[in-house]
Amino acid sequence: MHWCFNITRGGRVNPDVRRVNNAQMATHNRNLRLLLLLVLGVVVWFVGQIVYVWWHIPEAYAAWDAGTLLTRYMQKHDNEWPDGWSDLEQLHSDEPYLRLFWNADQPDYFDRMRDMIQIDWTFDPSTRTPGTPVRSTDGSELVCLWSDPNGMVHYYLDHLNNGKLNDQESNAAPIDDEPIRI
Numbered sequence: 001m002h003w004c005f006n007i008t009r010g011g012r013v014n015p016d017v018r019r020v021n022n023a024q025m026a027t028h029n030r031n032l033r034l035l036l037l038l039v040l041g042v043v044v045w046f047v048g049q050i051v052y053v054w055w056h057i058p059e060a061y062a063a064w065d066a067g068t069l070l071t072r073y074m075q076k077h078d079n080e081w082p083d084g085w086s087d088l089e090q091l092h093s094d095e096p097y098l099r100l101f102w103n104a105d106q107p108d109y110f111d112r113m114r115d116m117i118q119i120d121w122t123f124d125p126s127t128r129t130p131g132t133p134v135r136s137t138d139g140s141e142l143v144c145l146w147s148d149p150n151g152m153v154h155y156y157l158d159h160l161n162n163g164k165l166n167d168q169e170s171n172a173a174p175i176d177d178e179p180i181r182i
Contacts, residue, residue: 053145059136060145062116065100066134067149071156072098074125079160081123081133085110117142117149125157 069088072095074080082088089110092098106112116137123133134149136142142149 056143056145058112059116059143061101062113063134063142063144063149064147066113066117066119067147067152068098068100070119070134070149071152074153074156079125079157081125082119082121084121085114085119125153128154128157 066088069091070082073082073087073091076091082091092100092110114137118135118137118139120130120133120135123130132141132150133153134142144151
């Protein structure tokens with residue numbers, strides 16, 4: 001038998017409040033352990049998710065920027081697909097105001113992007129083959145935390161209206177060669 005102590009209003013301990021048998025105490029301890037294990041599992045899962053997101057942030061930004069560059073390239077070149085990284089680098093240097101999200105002003109920007117993502121330069125926008133032209137460098141699906149570059153490309157191709165995005169279906173900025181000056 002175990003004793004369950006109770007503190008009275010006067011601050012005294014009263015050991016005779018009730019007796020708890022061994023089976024009740026074992027059930028109580030087991031339930032407490034299960035609750036602690038559950039809380040620990042939730043905390044470990046939550047921390048794991050934070051680490052996973054933190055680890056994949058550079059790849060996610062590179063993927064987003066690739067989608068932005070590819071759709072802008074198609075807008076400027078009558079829906080043609082670029083031939084290689086040099087086309088995207090040229091586009092970036094021609095349009096310094098183009099909003100990219102991952103350290104685009106650093107000199108090794110495209111080298112680091114090449115290390116994280118691979119673009120299938122044989123993608124055909126008219127037939128959309130293969131279906132996922134942007135992948136991770138190891139060939140697996142990209143971890144896209146914000147925008148999926150393949151989704152961006154397919155969205156652009158789905159919403160074409162004579163070579164330009166239909167403004168009624170999109171909140172996209174106007175497609176022209178001059179930056180907007182304020």
